[in-house]
Amino acid sequence: MPKQVQLHNGVTLTIEDKAFASGGEGDIYIIISPKTFNNQVVKIYKSEKRTKEREFKTKYLVDNPPLLQVQNSHHSVIWPTAVVYQNNKFLGLTMHRAQGEDLELLLHPKSFKNLGSIWNRFNLQDSNAIELRLKICFNIAVALHQIHSLGRYVLVDMKPVNIKIQPNGLISFIDIDSVQVVENGKLVFSAPVATPEYTPPEYYKGMNLSNDGAHITWDQFSIAVIFYRLLCGIHPFTGSCNPPYNACSSLSEMVENGLFPYSQSKRHHFRVIPPPHQQFTKLDESIRKLFIRCFDNGHSSPQQRPTTDDWCNVLSPQPVIKIDRPLPSSIIDIPIFKLSNELSFSQAPTPALLTASFLYFPDTNIFKSAYYNLFGRPDIENIKVSIIKQQKKIKTLILEKDQFLKEVHSIILGFKSTQDVILKEEKKIIENIKIDLTKKIDNLDILTESLCQEEIKELKSIRGATDIKLKSVTETNNRHYNETVQPIKNKYDAIKQQFKNQLNQVKIQEEKDISFINNKLHSKLFQIKNEISVLENNYKLRIDKELGLDNKNYLIKLMLSKYIIKDNASIIFGMVPKIALNNLKLFGINTAADYTDTAVSTGNGGNVKKSNGKWVKIPQIGDDRAESLKKWLSKVNKETNDKILTIEREAMRLKSQISTLMTSELALAELKSQNLKAESQKERSIVYQRYSPIKNKLLFDLEQIQEDFNKEIFPFLETYNKIKLDAISNHKKIELDYDHQKDSLKSRHDDLHFKMLSQIIDNIKHASNLAENIWQETQKKLFENIKSYNNQYSLLQLKIINQCKNINDAVVELDKLKILYKQ
Known part of the structure; x- marks a missing residue:
């Protein structure tokens, strides 16, 4: 059933019994009546949320x-x-009903599969989506500006799920009751929650919302994050960084450290920037500047964050004029210039040398030398001297050969060193050519952008002049309508409105009279129905009383009291234990109605539970007799229940015949009802007959007024329609002229852009030719270098070959001398 609640001013609201929406704090109910609240709903907080502070805060927001x-x-x-309120206890609040979907759905590409086709135009894959999303941003900025206007409120927990969006782009902020309230610089009510992804960096420096409160710059950060997600499809602080920020994995950590990919001071720390961030570069420069102000400059200086005014000024809806011209760098590839390869220096193998085995002789003493000088040397000594001389010669030749090899190594090093210089010089020159070419292309990109801006400016000027012409035609058309048609229309609208008001008053009075008759009838019919219901209940009560069912427990007890234990002793115990029966009688247990249970197999034999609920221990009643009493009582209860069931069936049978017994009363009630209905119908007919002539007269007058209006307005309307057709024709001519001017402008700029493109191609050709010449010159230098060192090497290699031959000849001669010496 519908529920009723009260407002603080005493007005009673009827709401549906089931909530149509629920949240973490409460449930939302549709208001059924009064009708003045049809576009509003009631939010009833959960019981634990209905605090005094919440009540005071709600009152403050309402006031x-x-x-x-x-x-x-x-x-x-x-x-x-x-x-x-309900029964003077705080329940919640009323508010206008928000239409649409959560804005969060527009921020996830996959969500569009579940939304209707009407939402597809907001998908970032659509070419017009950015323009539509910019309008959404503008609507959000305007709404937040209104909230901030008093200087008292900061939303704090602003996020997409707290914003509703409709297919027409209209938005609504919801969950306003969680707003922070500040008055005269003092925190009156704090905001209970905040969402990390939309929380500014100052929060992570130890800020306490409950004590310190949030400044308006908090909302300025949150709204910028929402706008970035809307326009780029990604959170502004998403990406992967190099040390020292490589450990930042969550969005809150990225926000805390100001890791925005387009931050001047932090951009070089990024290792991976997700592709959706590229959308940022396609946004208008004025919008990009606001984002940088918020996320870069505003990271350490919150006061620099753009205000809602800043966003409104930039996002204010204007005719969007785009020039789709690619930059030269996007359509021209810089060629890869070839570089020279190193040349290899060919080295001939060194001739093989014979192995020389030297003999070592002790030095000749001074006496032998003197003797040999006087009397001459013997042959053996002469051979020995020759061997020593020959060994010295071989050593000298080997040393000379080694020196020649060192000279070869120096030649190779010199070749490589000179070649490295040549190649480095070539690489440096080629790099300079590439840098110079890149600069030229960058400069032409800048010039292209400048030309595009100039083209946009000219196109805006043409569009502006066109709009002025169109506006002039429209104003002329509207002025004629306002001066000729509108006054007549206003005159007759006022007259018709008077008659419509009279007609409405008549209808309202007629409805009141009919409603009074209907209410009177319903009241009397209800009274008759109630009388029949009372009579039927009396019959039922009489049947229950006659059968004893009006006091069922008493009837059961009465039945059980007829089962006397003494008379059934032989059946219960298999014998007649007189002492036990006397003991039972002594404790007031004579019939089945006097006890309800016995204690069996509990070691507590002899205990019997009386009908008053008390347990008593009866002598001569042990476990066996207690068990017998229990079984007999169970049997008696079953028999009694069967009898009660039979009586109840009889009662049901008799009650089913009540309508037969009440035939005359029902017939009389039906007759009274039919008479009342017929009487009400007569009264309604009298009301309709009383008001119909008045309504018909008013409707006839309205028709007559409409005819008079049509006659008077016709000549003026005919003239206006001709002027309107001329205006439509002029509109087409003006738009056609605009198209011609636009095409002419495009053609002129096409030529300018073509010239720039030709210039780039010429620059590339020039750079390629220059690089080719450098390569050929380098090739020449490399070959001249290798030729020069080859000549030096060839002469030295000849010396090495001759030297190796002399060494081998000297070794052969030494071997001969050693043979003579041994002989």
């Missing part, structure tokens, strides 16, 4: 709303409108 604009019944901010 101190910001200046909110409402257009065509649309509320961009769902502000609390009244405090709700």
Whole structure:
């Protein structure tokens, strides 16, 4: 059934019994009546949330709303409108109903599969999506500006799920009751929660929302994050970084450290920048600057973050004029210039040398030398001297050969060193050519952008002049309508409205009279129905009383009291234990109605539970007799229940015949009802007959007024329609002229861009020719270098060959001398 709640001003609201939406703090109910609240809902907080502070805060918000604009019944901010109570206890609040989906759905590409086709135009894959999303951003900025207007409120927990979006782009802020309230610089009510992804960096420096409160710059950060996600499809602080920020994995850590990919001071730390961030470079420069102000400059200096005014100025809807011209760098590839390869220096193998085995002789003493000088040397000594001389010669030749090899090594090193210099010089020159070419292309990119801006500027100027012409034609057309048609229309609209008001008043009075008759009838029919119901209940009560069912427990006890233990002793115990029966009688247990249970197999034999609920221990009643009493009582209860069931069936049978017994009463009631209905129908007919002539007369007058209006307006309307057709024709001519001017402008700029493209191609050709010449010159230098060192090497190699031959000849001669010496 519908529920009823009260407002703080005493008005009673009827709401549906089931909530149509629920959240973490409470449930939302549709208001059934009064009808003046049809576009509002009631939010009832969960019981643990209905605190005094919440009640005071709700009252404050209701009493101190910001200046909110409402257009065509649309509320961009769902502000609390009244405090709700039930039995003087705080329940919640009323507010306008928000339409649409959560804005969060537009931020996930996969969500569009589940949304209707009407939402597809917001998909970033659509060419017009950015323009539409910019309008959404503008609507959000305007709504937040209204909230901030009093200087009292900061949303704090601003996030996409707290913003509703409709297919037409209209938005609504919801969950306003969690807003932070500041008055005269003092925190009155804090915001209970904040979401990390939309929380500014100052929060991570130890800021306490409950004590310190949040500044308006908090919302300025949150709204910029939402705008970036809307326009780029990604959170602004998403990416992977190099040390020292490589450990930052969560969005909150990235925010804390100001790791925005387009930050001047942090961009070089990024290792991976996800592709969606590239959308940022396609945004208008004015929008990019605001994002950088917020996420880069505003990271350490919150006051630099753009305000809602800043966003509104940049996002204000204007005709979007785009020039789709690619930059030269995007369509021209810089060629890869070839570089010379190293030349290899060919080295001939060194001739093989014979192995020389030297003999070592002790030095000749001074006496032998003197003797040999006087009397001459013997042959053996002469051979020995020859061997020593020959060995010295071989050593000298080997040393000379080694020196020649060192000279070869120096030649090779000199070749490589000179070649490295040549190649480095070539590489340096080629790099300079590439740098110079890149600069030229960059300069032409800048010039292209400048030309595009100039083209946009000229196109805007042409569009502006066209719009002025169109506006002039429209104003002329509207002026004629306002001066000729509109006054007549206004005159007759006023007259018709008077008659419509009279007609409405008549209809309202007629409905009141009919409603009174219907209510009177319903009241009397209800009274008759109630009388029949009372009579039927009396019959039922009489049947229950006659059968004893009006006091069922008493009837059961009465039946059980007829089962006397003494008379059934032989059946119960198999004998007649007189002492036990006397003991039972002594304790007031004579019939089945006097006890309800016995204690069996509990070591507590003899205990019997009396009908008053008390247990008594009876002598001569052990476990066996207690068990017998229990079984007999169970049998008796079953028999009694069967009898009660039979009586109840009889009662049901008799009650089913009540309608037969009440035939005359029912017939009389039906007759009274039919008479009342017929009487009410007569009264309604009298009401209709009384008001029909009045309504018909008013309707006839309205038709007559419409005819008079049509006659008077016809000549003026005919003239206006001709002027309107001329205006439509002029509109087409103006738009056609605009298209011609636009095509002419495009053609002129096509030539300019073609010239720049030709210039780039010429620059590339020039750079390629220059690089080719450098390569050929380098090739020449490399071959001259290798030729020069080859000549030096060839001469030295000849010396090495001759030297090796002399060494081998000397070794052969030494071997001969050694043979003579041994002989």
